Amino acid sequence: MGAIVMVAGGVFLLLNFRRTNRNTKTADLSGADLSGADLINANLSGTNLSGANLINANLSGADLSSANLSGADLINANLSGTNLRGANLRYANLSGVNLRYANLSCANLKYANLSDADLNCTLLSDANLSDANLSGALLFFVNSREVQNLEPLQLQAQHKPFLCNVALPSYSHQPKVNPNRDCDRIPQLLSDRYNISLEEAQGIVNEARQHRWD
Template sequence: MRERLKQWQTKIRINKWWVMGAIATPVFLGMVWWLWLLSERRIQPDYGRLSHNERTTLAHPHRETLIGGIGAIATVTGGVFLFLNLRTASRNTEAVNLIGADLIGADLNCAELSGAELSGANLIDADLNCAELSGADLSGANLNGANLSGANLNGANLSGANLSGANFNCAGLRFANLSGADLRFANLSGADLSDANLSGADLNCTLLIDANLSDANLSGALLFLINSREVKNLEPLQLKAKPSPFLCNAALPSYASQPDVNPNRDCDRIPQLLSARYDISLEEAQGIVDEARQHRWD
């Protein structure tokens, strides 16, 4: 698998005030030009009968008044535009700080949280359906049972987060950092995990129907009792990465199931891994593995 850059760039947003300015500027200049032509077309007096002072008085006041008015309009318009633009830009650059916040069961449906600081936050059973979380820091957050269906988590940091049972149906997780994340029983159906970092992640019993794993980093990930037959773009090379993902009773797609990729190659190592990760006895972990190996994928 190709080497990938690990730096996530900030999402570039189009500022609506710049768009408005781009539209308003030519309109304003057109008005200035029209007013200038209008002043040129004013009915001119008979300057032949006027003295030099009278000519000066009649020739300049209208234009000076016009130019002064235009200058005032331009100054006020420019000032208002710059004020609103700077105010909006300042608002957009401020990241929401919710580090360690208690948000159990919070209704954050379609919330704007891009770039938010949510590390260590408690988001158990929170509703984050369609939430904008691109570039957010959710490292170590507890998202057990949270609803993240359709959420945009592209470039988000979810390393070490508890995502057990979370719903990521059709969520955007491109370039997301999910290293060491607990994704047991999570629903990742239709999720975009292309270029995501899943190294060391726990994918036990994770639902991955139609998930896009193109160039996802699966090194050291735990793929135990998992059906990945319907995932997209899971290549054999990803299953041979060093350190390679741990496979036990993993149903692999036909194009990724090569003769030298054994879907049960690590079953003898899984009990030790489960015992260490979940602080259970080796005997209990061995029983879980033995029971899981009895399952047959249709």
């Protein structure tokens, strides 16, 4: 009965959002329980989702540009291909999140938890990563030269992020950080995460390493 009530509540919130979104430029879903919600390709631009429960939600391909996700819980959510340009993700819990091909340009990720997140081919231009937790995150084929406030200590934490073919800001090289230090481990990670053969994963890594950042 509790599960039915939870689902019904989630449906009500989504229907209410859709009605609100037709009449206003933004909607308020702050604190909403949308855990496990299917929001593929949803238009949530500018929406207030601060403190929302989005654990295991599927937001792939959604438009969350300029959305307020501060303090939101997005553990293991699917944000692949999601537009998060200019989004506020301060203190958001993005642990284990799939951000593959997501656009995080100009996003505020200050104090965000990105531990074990998948940042494969993620756009990070002008994103603020001040004090963000990158422990165990997958940073593969990423240009982070224009990232704001990415400190060397974030890349040298006890549980280091995995780096392969990453363009690092010049200040992140002190102390020296090898942007390809984990390329030999990436194929196994890709194989496990994307359920592909190790051979296919190795081919993806080999192809990616042919790219030279300007």
